Amino acid sequence: MSRRLAAIALLCFSTTALALPPTALDNRIAIQVSPSERNQILFEMREFLHSLFNVNNALANKDMKQVAISAKPIAGLMERLPTQTRAHLPEEFSQMAIGMSELLNVLVRDAQTKGDVSLTQSQLAELMSYCSGCHDSYRLESVPAKLRR
Numbered sequence: 622m623s624r625r626l627a628a629i630a631l632l633c634f635s636t637t638a639l640a641l642p643p644t645a646l647d648n649r650i651a652i653q654v655s656p657s658e659r660n661q662i663l664f665e666m667r668e669f670l671h672s673l674f675n676v677n678n679a680l681a682n683k684d685m686k687q688v689a690i691s692a693k694p695i696a697g698l699m700e701r702l703p704t705q706t707r708a709h710l711p712e713e714f715s716q717m718a719i720g721m722s723e724l725l726n727v728l729v730r731d732a733q734t735k736g737d738v739s740l741t742q743s744q745l746a747e748l749m750s751y752c753s754g755c756h757d758s759y760r761l762e763s764v765p766a767k768l769r770r
């Protein structure tokens with residue numbers, strides 16, 4: 622291929638790349654985990670979503686005792702992960718998980734002691750900013766344990 626043709630081909634290729642919609646690019650930071658670590662983290666995540674569903678149902682019924690019970694599984698992610706897994710997680714990831722857990726404990730305590738539906742709703746909104754904050758920043762990359770950096 623002549624140099625000119627190659628340049629044209631390159632130009633076409635790069636313009637196609639530029640034409641990609643922003644959703645086609647994944648700029649999140651990849652966290653390398655083994656397949657079983659990934660399974661465990663994603664299992665926890667699906668539990669979080671179940672909890673949010675149950676909390677919202679309980680809130681709709683103004684059942685604050687049930688709100689507190691349903692919210693609890695969202696706390697303590699870091700404690701449930703094995704030490705070895707925790708050691709591989711970026712500091713900011715861990716801080717976000719701990720921050721979410723602390724906020725959750727406040728939500729549970731206030732639901733039990735104050736019984737204020739709109740307070741719990743605003744705490745839930747704040748809680749969900751941790752869900753999206755972390756999801757916007759990180760993704761998991763499954764790598765066999767021995768190849769992991």
Ligand code: HEC
Pocket residue numbers: 663664666667669670673695714715717718721748749751752753755756759760761762
């Ligand atoms: C500290 C970081 C962090 C927090 C906080 C967090 N997540 Fe996640 N979550 C992740 C990562 C990383 C993934 C994997 C994303 C990927 O690989 O594309 C994930 C994936 C998920 C998934 C997909 C599960 C699957 O089986 O694929 C769900 C559902 C989810 N999170 C729910 C939640 C909810 C609900 C909250 C808040 C209550 C939450 N997460 C908070 C990091 C977090």
